[in-house]
Amino acid sequence: MLKIILLSDLHIADNGVEIWNTDTLSHFISAKHIIENDSDADAIIICGDIADDGSLWAYKLVTSELDQLKVPVYYVPGNHDSIDNMSAIVNPESFLKSFVIDDWKFILLNSVMPNPETPLKNMARGMLDTSTIYRLKVELDTDYNICVVMHHPPIEQEGWLNRKLLDNKDDFNSIIAEHQNVKLVFYGHTHFHSIREIGHTKFICVPSIGFAFDKDLPKFQIDNGKEGFLKLILNGDDIDCTKFLIK
Numbered sequence: 001m002l003k004i005i006l007l008s009d010l011h012i013a014d015n016g017v018e019i020w021n022t023d024t025l026s027h028f029i030s031a032k033h034i035i036e037n038d039s040d041a042d043a044i045i046i047c048g049d050i051a052d053d054g055s056l057w058a059y060k061l062v063t064s065e066l067d068q069l070k071v072p073v074y075y076v077p078g079n080h081d082s083i084d085n086m087s088a089i090v091n092p093e094s095f096l097k098s099f100v101i102d103d104w105k106f107i108l109l110n111s112v113m114p115n116p117e118t119p120l121k122n123m124a125r126g127m128l129d130t131s132t133i134y135r136l137k138v139e140l141d142t143d144y145n146i147c148v149v150m151h152h153p154p155i156e157q158e159g160w161l162n163r164k165l166l167d168n169k170d171d172f173n174s175i176i177a178e179h180q181n182v183k184l185v186f187y188g189h190t191h192f193h194s195i196r197e198i199g200h201t202k203f204i205c206v207p208s209i210g211f212a213f214d215k216d217l218p219k220f221q222i223d224n225g226k227e228g229f230l231k232l233i234l235n236g237d238d239i240d241c242t243k244f245l246i247k
């Protein structure tokens, strides 16, 4: 049995200042205190937007807090992250690599699309570049059960959340459809938890720790109190996913 903790969209700003009138730093600290009860977890995976502004301060804070839990932590970047600053702080073995636990292989992909006009700010929508698609195909050639992790949703979302998806989601999904061993795909970006099963794969959108949205609320209206994270239990063919609120 595997226990995996899934976090996403922390949006911690430089020096921990509030954004959108929201204290995202205290949300993260609250989540960390809950996760302290899960010291037996096999891994913590963060699906991007660790920082709101790509600051070194945010990466130092998050890595030093989570390292105290003594559980391996793995990271993919989101559109709000600076890949340069992240890779300067995060353990290289935990950043955009693949790892195996028991009969599961986790493949971490970079879906961030740089904006050539504003090098310090990425595009909001995502894309898997040619080398990432090639790596994915190579990594999928295995007998392990597969879980793919990235920041951008590779399938349609509900309501106004159906925006800024993975540009080349059709390419991604045709690869996934050809590989029966891909059981799970995780992503964030929408700040709204959802689960959808397509063929042999469960697509799980990880909720935001920083601030939540809702498909039924107006665009960008914060859904206070819905911030949270997921705990995943993988036991044979059983996949059990539970959402935890942080307050």
Ligand SMILES: [Fe+2]
Pocket (backbone or CB within 6 Å): 009, 011, 049, 078, 080, 189, 190, 191
């Ligand atoms: Fe985000």
